[in-house]
Amino acid sequence: MRWRHAVRATFTSTTATESSPLIGKVISNSRAPQIAHEMLVEYFMALLVIMGLTAPVDKQSRRSSQYFGHLAAAEELSNLIPDNYDAIDPVFDNTTDREVIAALGTTARLHCRVRHLGDRAVSWIRQRDLHILTIGIMTYTNDQRFLARHIDNSDEWVLKIVSVQQRDAGVYECQVSTEPKISLAYKLVVVTSKAQILANRELFIQSGSDINLTCIAPQAPGPYTHMLWHKDTELVSDSARGGIRVESEQQMKTSNLVISRVQHTDSGNYTCSADNSNSDSVFVHIIKSEQHAAMQHELGSRLLLPPLPLLLLAVLLVVLLGPTSSLQIRTPLSTR
Amino acid sequence: QRVEVPAEVIVDPKFSSPIVNMTAPVGRDAFLTCVVQDLGPYKVAWLRVDTQTILTIQNHVITKNQRIGIANSEHKTWTMRIKDIKESDKGWYMCQINTDPMKSQMGYLDVVVPPDILDYPTSTDMVVREGSNVTLKCAATGSPEPTITWRRESGVPIELATGEEVMSIEGTDLVIPNVRRHHMGAYLCIASNGVPPSVSKRITLVVHFPPMITVQNQLIGAVEGKGVTLDCESEAYPKSINYWTRERGEIVPPGGKYSANVTEIGGYRNSMRLHINPLTQAEFGSYRCVAKNSLGDTDGTIKLYRIPPNAVNYVENFEARHKGKKRTKSSESHHPARAQEHSGEDMENPGKRKADLSLGAESIDSIYGNSAAGSRRRQDLGGVLLLLLPVAVAVAMSLATAGVMRETQMTLPPQTLTHV
Numbered sequence: 001m002r003w004r005h006a007v008r009a010t011f012t013s014t015t016a017t018e019s020s021p022l023i024g025k026v027i028s029n030s031r032a033p034q035i036a037h038e039m040l041v042e043y044f045m046a047l048l049v050i051m052g053l054t055a056p057v058d059k060q061s062r063r064s065s066q067y068f069g070h071l072a073a074a075e076e077l078s079n080l081i082p083d084n085y086d087a088i089d090p091v092f093d094n095t096t097d098r099e100v101i102a103a104l105g106t107t108a109r110l111h112c113r114v115r116h117l118g119d120r121a122v123s124w125i126r127q128r129d130l131h132i133l134t135i136g137i138m139t140y141t142n143d144q145r146f147l148a149r150h151i152d153n154s155d156e157w158v159l160k161i162v163s164v165q166q167r168d169a170g171v172y173e174c175q176v177s178t179e180p181k182i183s184l185a186y187k188l189v190v191v192t193s194k195a196q197i198l199a200n201r202e203l204f205i206q207s208g209s210d211i212n213l214t215c216i217a218p219q220a221p222g223p224y225t226h227m228l229w230h231k232d233t234e235l236v237s238d239s240a241r242g243g244i245r246v247e248s249e250q251q252m253k254t255s256n257l258v259i260s261r262v263q264h265t266d267s268g269n270y271t272c273s274a275d276n277s278n279s280d281s282v283f284v285h286i287i288k289s290e291q292h293a294a295m296q297h298e299l300g301s302r303l304l305l306p307p308l309p310l311l312l313l314a315v316l317l318v319v320l321l322g323p324t325s326s327l328q329i330r331t332p333l334s335t336r
Numbered sequence: 337q338r339v340e341v342p343a344e345v346i347v348d349p350k351f352s353s354p355i356v357n358m359t360a361p362v363g364r365d366a367f368l369t370c371v372v373q374d375l376g377p378y379k380v381a382w383l384r385v386d387t388q389t390i391l392t393i394q395n396h397v398i399t400k401n402q403r404i405g406i407a408n409s410e411h412k413t414w415t416m417r418i419k420d421i422k423e424s425d426k427g428w429y430m431c432q433i434n435t436d437p438m439k440s441q442m443g444y445l446d447v448v449v450p451p452d453i454l455d456y457p458t459s460t461d462m463v464v465r466e467g468s469n470v471t472l473k474c475a476a477t478g479s480p481e482p483t484i485t486w487r488r489e490s491g492v493p494i495e496l497a498t499g500e501e502v503m504s505i506e507g508t509d510l511v512i513p514n515v516r517r518h519h520m521g522a523y524l525c526i527a528s529n530g531v532p533p534s535v536s537k538r539i540t541l542v543v544h545f546p547p548m549i550t551v552q553n554q555l556i557g558a559v560e561g562k563g564v565t566l567d568c569e570s571e572a573y574p575k576s577i578n579y580w581t582r583e584r585g586e587i588v589p590p591g592g593k594y595s596a597n598v599t600e601i602g603g604y605r606n607s608m609r610l611h612i613n614p615l616t617q618a619e620f621g622s623y624r625c626v627a628k629n630s631l632g633d634t635d636g637t638i639k640l641y642r643i644p645p646n647a648v649n650y651v652e653n654f655e656a657r658h659k660g661k662k663r664t665k666s667s668e669s670h671h672p673a674r675a676q677e678h679s680g681e682d683m684e685n686p687g688k689r690k691a692d693l694s695l696g697a698e699s700i701d702s703i704y705g706n707s708a709a710g711s712r713r714r715q716d717l718g719g720v721l722l723l724l725l726p727v728a729v730a731v732a733m734s735l736a737t738a739g740v741m742r743e744t745q746m747t748l749p750p751q752t753l754t755h756v
Contacts, residue, residue: 121398123390130388130430131438132381140379140393142436173388179401181389 088116090176092184093155099187101221102164103276109149110159110186112174120177122157124148127171127185134159166190193219193277195227197270204285211259211284215272220253222275227255230271241265262286347374349433352412355443361531362449362479366421370414370431370441378433382406382416385428385442392416423447423479451478451527453537458525464515465631466545472510474525474537482529486510489522489538517543517573517604546632547572549625554636557643560620563613566638568625573604576629580610583622593619617642 093113102108114122124133124146132140134148149158161168169190175183195217205211217225227248229236236244236257243260253274259266267286273279352371360366372380382391390398392406405417418425426447432440454475464470476482486505488494493501497513512519520543528534550569558564570578578598580588588594588610595611608625620642626635 120400123398125388125390127388129438130383130385130432130440132383132390132393132432132434135390135393135398140381140434141438142378142434175388175390177390177398177400179399181387181399183388 088118090114090116090118090120090178090182092174092176092182094184098185099189101189101191102161103191103193103221104166105163106276108161108164108168108188110161110172110174110188112157112159112184112186113155114157114174114176115155117155117176123175123177124157124159125173125175127173133172161188164188164190166192191219191221193217193221193274195220195272195274195277195280197272197280197282199282202283202285204287205262206287207263208261211257211262211266213257213270213272213282215255215257215274215280217253217274217277220274220277224250225253225274225277226250227253227272227274229255229257230273232268236270346376348435349374349376349378349439351431351433351439351441355429355431355441357444357446359446359448360421362423362447363420366418366425366445366447368416368429368431368443368445370416370443372412372414372433375411375433378435380408380414381432381434382414383430383432385430387427391429418445421445421447423449426479447479448529448531449477449479450531450533451476451482451529451535453525453527453535458537459539461540461542463542463544466517466543467514470512470515470519470541472512472523472525472539472541474508474510474527474539476527476535478527478529478531480529480531482527484508485526485528487524487526489524492521494523495519512541515541515543517545517571519543520573520603542573544573544631545571547576547627547629547634549627549634549636551625551636551638553638555639555641557641558615558620559643559645560615560617561645562615563611564615564640566610566612566623566625566640568608568636568638569601570606570608570625570627571604572606572627572629572631574629574631575604576606576627576633578606578608578625578627580608581624581626581635583624588623612640615642 091114093115096111096113100108100110110124112122112124121136123135125131126133133146134140137148137150139146139148145162147160147162149160150156157174159172159174169188172186172188173183174186175181195215198214198216203211213229215227215229217227227250229246236246245258246255247258248255255272255274257270257272262284264286267284269281269283271279271281350373352373355368355370358366358368368382370380370382379394381393383389384391391401391404392398395406395408397404397406403419403421405419406414407417408414414431416429426445428442428444430440430442432438454477456475458474458476459472462470462472472486474484474486476484484507486494486507487503491503493503494505494510495501495512495518496505497511510523520541523539523541524536525539526534526536548571550571552567552569556564556566566580570576580594580596582588588596590596593613595613597609599607599609601607606627608627610623610625612619620640623638623640624635625638627633
């Protein structure tokens with residue numbers, strides 16, 4: 001009985017002890033938000049007062065600026081943007097040929113077009129060794145074969161290479177000095193082109209005959225090739241004497257020279273030349289009339305020869321056919 | 337015909353010395369110098385090799401990169417300057433003279449970047465269960481590539497998988513297989529690449545494990561009328577709640593002749609002590625020290641028996657004989673003990689038994705909640721302090737301006753004045 005009572009007392013005191021932390025917890029939870037809220041309100045009110053008081057010193061403008069603070073801020077922002085700000089970036093015109101074929105010893109031109117250049121510079125660089133060639137219209141390299149060409153107010157900047165050499169073949173870069181740079185690569189191909197006359201180096205033509213010379217330049221660069229004929233140092237034309245005709249196909253890179261009934265005065269060195277190509281020459285010799293008569297005689301003697309073999313054949317046939325027929329008749333009779 | 341030779345003789349220019357390579361940290365200025373002899377009418381240019389960009393020609397900066405500058409001394413020393421260098425500035429630069437053929441030489445600019453630890457995939461603080469495998473990761477950027485070194489805070493050695501202990505270990509991954517409680521603590525990932533400052537990140541490894549109880553003396557004899565102290569040690573993480581119970585599971589009430597306290601020994605170890613003074617017949621019997629956390633609970637049993645006052649010599653001899661005994665109990669074996677406890681209950685009062693169990697549960701939860709509330713209170717105080725500082729400054733400023741207001745005789749809305 002006494003023990004049971006002691007147990008009850010223990011439970012009661014434990015319960016009382018446990019409840020007190022809960023009460024404390026509730027108080028602390030409710031108190032903190034209220035304190036924070038009051039402080040925040042006071043903080044923001046103080047900030048508003050300070051902002052109002054930092055207006056300009058002028059009494060009149062001070063009142064108005066409190067109401068038009070946004071306008072003042074906008075004005076300040078506009079002052080930060082400079083009027084001459086160049087926002088357009090340069091851009092390449094990609095329609096120019098990026099691969100240029102030039103014949104050895106000729107002049108090559110690389111065309112670079114840039115729009116909205118502004119205050120940037122256009123430069124040409126040889127990519128092989130990073131050699132700077134030109135900047136703007138100034139030539140930097142001391143290789144005098146490289147030149148810059150530009151017409152004022154145009155978008156085109158040209159690199160001109162005079163007397164192209166085989167070592168000039170490679171990639172060239174048109175560069176604009178933006179940050180980072182923009183550039184366009186060009187490829188220069190150097191070809192060795194040579195016109196070719198389809199004939200022996202020396203021709204011997206009978207007087208009164210016709211001459212037909214054909215010249216081709218298949219490797220000449222470009223879609224069309226203009227070809228010319230020279231006799232010694234003079235351009236061949238119809239006006240020199242009648243009976244001369246030049247037929248050229250620029251697209252086929254072919255040219256024919258036809259001279260009718262050659263005379264002794266037609267002897268000479270004939271040269272064919274084509275654009276961006278080396279020329280070719282043949283020497284024509286006109287043979288005199290005596291040689292002409294001798295050749296006719298030879299032809300005549302040849303005409304007499306054919307009949308004789310035919311006669312011999314006829315005789316042989318008659319001789320061979322006779323004995324054969326008689327032998328065949330006798331053989332059947334002897335067997336009977 | 338004879339061509340007249342010009343009086344002036346132009347000598348071919350040449351480089352006096354090679355360009356000295358430079359190493360600079362990001363954000364600083366870098367200089368590359370080209371020394372030319374007998375420049376004459378020729379021109380010197382600087383280019384960026386890998387991007388093939390023209391930078392300068394003579395004294396003119398061609399590029400629109402604002403960070404590029406050029407200076408020369410007597411047309412001999414041509415120094416190109418790059419301000420506020422970036423990592424992308426690293427590379428080869430060419431100095432070129434426009435002779436035919438042109439002459440050039442190159443110099444290298446190396447840009448170094450101090451190390452910086454990446455938030456991903458670097459590990460954050462980890463909470464793991466004891467016995468699991470842990471891999472701490474650390475990744476860093478920098479130029480040159482930084483070396484990662486792991487250390488533990490306060491000079492604690494790192495235990496390797498082989499059981500060996502080292503003060504530091506290199507590598508992006510720190511692998512701890514079968515993590516134990518003594519691995520718990522702060523680990524430092526240190527990234528360094530020779531470019532100051534080195535950086536480090538602190539990663540806390542928390543190891544959770546259920547409570548464990550160690551009892552030094554399981555059988556204690558005491559003389560009636562005098563005091564006695566019962567002692568247990570517990571290990572647990574998260575921190576456990578510790579209390580004492582009697583044979584029937586009733587919690588020993590604090591106050592009166594009972595005095596209980598829990599002392600923290602180490603990071604996760606506690607010492608539990610129960611003082612009973614004075615001893616009467618009712619206090620003798622079994623006591624149980626209990627530790628409980630979210631992962632489990634366990635207990636240890638100490639039996640307190642009565643010694644007659646006239647057997648002093650026997651008591652001393654008995655204590656010496658049993659002093660070395662230890663008993664360790666884990667949470668898995670707790671349920672069989674509880675079952676035994678139930679069988680000991682008085683079968684005549686089933687209703688009373690239910691009441692006892694429910695009351696015990698409530699008391700445990702309330703004690704656990706109390707510590708949580710304590711930590712919340714600290715956070716609230718910190719928040720209030722943060723708010724106080726700017727508000728105090730604002731109030732002080734407003735008071736000062738209030739003085740200025742009186743001098744200028746400006747009037748403000750009365751509502752504002754009231755608040756100030």
